Amino acid sequence: MRVPRVLAINPYIYDFAAYNFWSSPLGLLYIAAILRRNGFHVDLIDCMSVSEEKRKPDGRAPFRKHKVPKPDALKGVRKTLRRYGMPPEELSALLEGMEPPDIILVTSIMTYWYVGAMEVVDLARRVHPRSKIVVGGIYPTLCREQASLRFAAADLVVSSGELGDFYGYVEAATGRRPGFTPHMDNLDILPYPAHDLCRDIPFVPLLTSLGCAFRCTYCATSYMYPAMARRGVDSVVDEILHWHDRGVRRFVVYDDSFLFDSSRHAKPLLERIAGLPFPVDIYNPNALNAAFIDDEVANLLVSSGFREVRIGLESVDPGRQAQTGGKVTGALFERAVGALRRAGYGRGQIRAYILAGLPGQPWQEVRRAIDYLKALDVTPSIAEYTPIPHTPLFDKHKDSARFPVADDAIFQNNALFPYAWEGFTEEDLDYLKKYAKKG
Numbered sequence: 001m002r003v004p005r006v007l008a009i010n011p012y013i014y015d016f017a018a019y020n021f022w023s024s025p026l027g028l029l030y031i032a033a034i035l036r037r038n039g040f041h042v043d044l045i046d047c048m049s050v051s052e053e054k055r056k057p058d059g060r061a062p063f064r065k066h067k068v069p070k071p072d073a074l075k076g077v078r079k080t081l082r083r084y085g086m087p088p089e090e091l092s093a094l095l096e097g098m099e100p101p102d103i104i105l106v107t108s109i110m111t112y113w114y115v116g117a118m119e120v121v122d123l124a125r126r127v128h129p130r131s132k133i134v135v136g137g138i139y140p141t142l143c144r145e146q147a148s149l150r151f152a153a154a155d156l157v158v159s160s161g162e163l164g165d166f167y168g169y170v171e172a173a174t175g176r177r178p179g180f181t182p183h184m185d186n187l188d189i190l191p192y193p194a195h196d197l198c199r200d201i202p203f204v205p206l207l208t209s210l211g212c213a214f215r216c217t218y219c220a221t222s223y224m225y226p227a228m229a230r231r232g233v234d235s236v237v238d239e240i241l242h243w244h245d246r247g248v249r250r251f252v253v254y255d256d257s258f259l260f261d262s263s264r265h266a267k268p269l270l271e272r273i274a275g276l277p278f279p280v281d282i283y284n285p286n287a288l289n290a291a292f293i294d295d296e297v298a299n300l301l302v303s304s305g306f307r308e309v310r311i312g313l314e315s316v317d318p319g320r321q322a323q324t325g326g327k328v329t330g331a332l333f334e335r336a337v338g339a340l341r342r343a344g345y346g347r348g349q350i351r352a353y354i355l356a357g358l359p360g361q362p363w364q365e366v367r368r369a370i371d372y373l374k375a376l377d378v379t380p381s382i383a384e385y386t387p388i389p390h391t392p393l394f395d396k397h398k399d400s401a402r403f404p405v406a407d408d409a410i411f412q413n414n415a416l417f418p419y420a421w422e423g424f425t426e427e428d429l430d431y432l433k434k435y436a437k438k439g
């Protein structure tokens with residue numbers, strides 16, 4: 001029997017700024033691995049792959065980029081729009097050079113990156129008119145109706161909760177019934193994501209859990225994953241061994257609340273990693289919750305291979321801290337910094353995220369947070385607020401943004417500073433970014 005062919009595509013993106021900050025199309029690579037387990041032949045085109053010469057020792061790297069004209073919706077914006085990743089002509093040539101796939105899978109990671117995904121769907125449709133095209137990812141998950149309309153050229157659009165429909169569709173389209181049809185609630189039974197389909201594997205993201213114990217008002221994780229699912233320690237360690245055997249040395253924790261309930265999850269896991277007969281480098285672009293960092297955790301972070309640590313501060317205003325999620329207080333934050341210092345993290349190795357551009361936030365609040373971090377000798381990192389559908393902050397303030405954030409996800413890009421106001425202007429933000437960088 002002929003083996004059905006699947007092509008997975010991670011599209012190029014349009015944005016005002018983008019850097020490969022340990023990003024990877026992890027969801028798509030999980031789906032690719034699941035289909036492979038079911039006997040499908042799977043190929044990948046990662047339009048966001050980065051050339052190895054440009055990679056920093058920590059694994060990050062700049063994307064290829066080209067200036068592009070702005071679409072009408074963004075005409076008034078002062079910043080330069082760029083396409084990041086593989087140019088469409090190159091993608092076209094790759095598609096033309098391959099046998100028509102039975103199914104083409106396209107992901108869309110950030111909601112406001114859907115424009116690249118739409119172009120890729122159109123291009124794939126032109127080159128392979130008979131292939132079935134399925135779109136999934138965070139955009140269809142968070143903007144279900146919008147995505148169905150915009151991806152009218154696709155055969156199926158699925159949210160992360162609709163994997164059952166997807167498996168059914170795969171069977172209808174190929175005649176092969178996938179016998180193994182997992183959902184994302186038992187992470188231990190999932191095959192390892194298909195990173196081996198990528199040209200290089202500069203790092204491997206580790207998803208040791210999905211969902212979050214907290215309900216921060218700006219974040220959509222609890223909407224997407226209402227119950228938290230965690231992997232067993234053995235499963236994560238086995239995955240590290242698997243990739244290490246294939247030459248991978250860098251691992252990147254993608255979890256939303258890695259340290260929650262750490263005596264049952266992170267601590268035993270980090271102990272096992274620390275005990276491996278080889279060192280690994282671990283990074284955490286998503287903040288760790290400072291409230292859970294005591295001396296024991298800090299020592300385990302060092303011994304397991306965290307080369308630096310990113311923690312969340314968000315704000316120094318107690319009212320704001322309570323309003324956004326109540327995860328950390330000044331006292332707990334300082335305890336975490338003290339523990340990390342004692343464990344050996346020096347200057348520049350502890351970074352803390354501060355939220356900027358929240359609805360109604362005055363710019364001075366952000367400067368106070370920067371000053372606070374500087375006094376602790378912690379590197380401030382400004383995280384500009386992104387309005388995300390299905391979050392309490394989005395629902396409350398969607399109509400008062402400078403752009404119609406609910407009507408078109410293109411406006412959900414934090415680079416547009418949707419909640420600029422006279423108490424916090426674009427100039428204030430530029431000033432704060434420079435101020436944060438000053439020693």
Ligand code: B12
Nearest residue numbers: 023024026027105106107110111136137160219220254285
């Ligand atoms: C890890 C992570 C990051 C990483 C890397 C992201 C990446 N992949 O490149 C880093 C730290 C870089 C990052 C950065 C940011 N992130 Co982030 N990130 C995440 C996080 C925690 C996990 C993403 C993930 O891998 N999930 C696990 C995989 C398995 O899930 P998935 O991708 O959804 O895939 C599933 C399905 O969608 C489906 N699927 C996926 N593709 C396809 C395709 C097909 C065809 C099919 C059938 C199915 C399918 O399969 C999977 C299984 O169900 C999510 C929250 C979350 N829990 O998902 C936020 C999230 C995506 N990030 C978010 C935000 C806001 C940001 C930032 C803007 C934060 C900031 N203010 O700076 C930046 C911007 C990044 C940029 N410009 O590059 C938002 C989304 C915002 C938006 N508008 O879309 C999220 C949802 C978190 C939140 N706060 O609510 N992020």
